[in-house]
Amino acid sequence: MDWGRLLYAVAWIGLPVGMGVQLLYNPPQDPRLYLAYPFFGLLFAWGLLQGPKWAPRILTHALGAYLLFEAWRAGDDYFVVAFWSPTLYLLAAFAYPLPLALAAGAFWGGLLVLLPLLRGQGGFPFGHYAAAQPILLALTLLLARFQEYYGQVRFWREQALTCPLTGLPNRRALEMALEREAARVERGERPFSLVLLDLDDFKKVNDERGHPEGDWLLKEVARYLKDHVRQGDLVGRWGGEEFAILLPATDSLRAERQAERLREGLKALGVTASFGVAGYRGDLQDLFRRADEALYRAKAQGKDRVVRSTSEGSG
Known part of the structure; x- marks a missing residue:
């Protein structure tokens, strides 16, 4: 009714x-x-x-x-x-x-x-x-x-x-969601994972095709990510051409698989991105650091790939 x-x-x-x-x-x-x-x-x-x-x-x-x-x-x-x-x-x-x-x-x-x-x-x-x-x-x-x-x-x-361009939660909103998720883990619920992704060679898009085209690309990526995560997952704009995905009750191995599916989907759309994956282990600052380091290695290894934090367990 x-x-x-x-x-x-x-x-x-x-x-x-x-x-x-x-x-x-x-x-x-x-x-x-x-x-x-x-x-x-x-x-x-x-x-x-x-x-x-x-x-x-x-x-x-x-x-x-x-x-x-x-x-x-x-x-x-x-x-x-x-x-x-x-x-x-x-x-x-x-x-x-x-x-x-x-x-x-x-x-x-x-x-x-x-x-x-x-x-x-x-x-x-x-x-x-x-x-x-x-x-x-x-x-x-x-x-x-x-x-x-x-x-x-x-x-x-x-x-x-909220990010005014993409309509996604911004970094502050994501940090607040991560803090809530960490509190849930402290109450005995399953750990979560964080995925950071950065669009490859995005500066070239802005330089060669102009900022309007770059803004359009960011909005398309945001729409794709939001439509292809599970219900309960949270996609946000981390900053610039970088996005973040919070995956509740998900270990780092399953998060890596999910990131790989998203990477392949974006590539099919003509966009490549590098992904860094890390699982929560009791310290949010440590989680950010490990996810960022994994993203950096994905870039260093040739881009268009998913890298899981080397300090993660086998899941």
């Missing part, structure tokens, strides 16, 4: 349903007042058709006017609009920046509070009704701002941990 679509439908179906419920339980005494309902219905429909930018702004004022109408029509039962006022404040919160949202919410909320007083209906439950409006407005605005701030924090966190 698509919960997002279901909730969206419930949210917008709620407008005509709410109007229908009000008509059912509190029908107008004056038949002419029935004309207001198709007017508000058309106004809501027109607002919804204006798109995500303008719809909340139009609906804020359309709903404010409708609630004011219902509060006036309900007489001593004016407080029933309190059930729907949070919807008004929520629309205002997402329609405008904070100062304007506060002003729009306070405008309609203030009218909803003043109307019973103007009609001489200030007895029970007016106090509860009046106190609820500013509290509901404040809580709704806070909720909307928290959601907005959370989105900003998430954006900057993702920006800080």
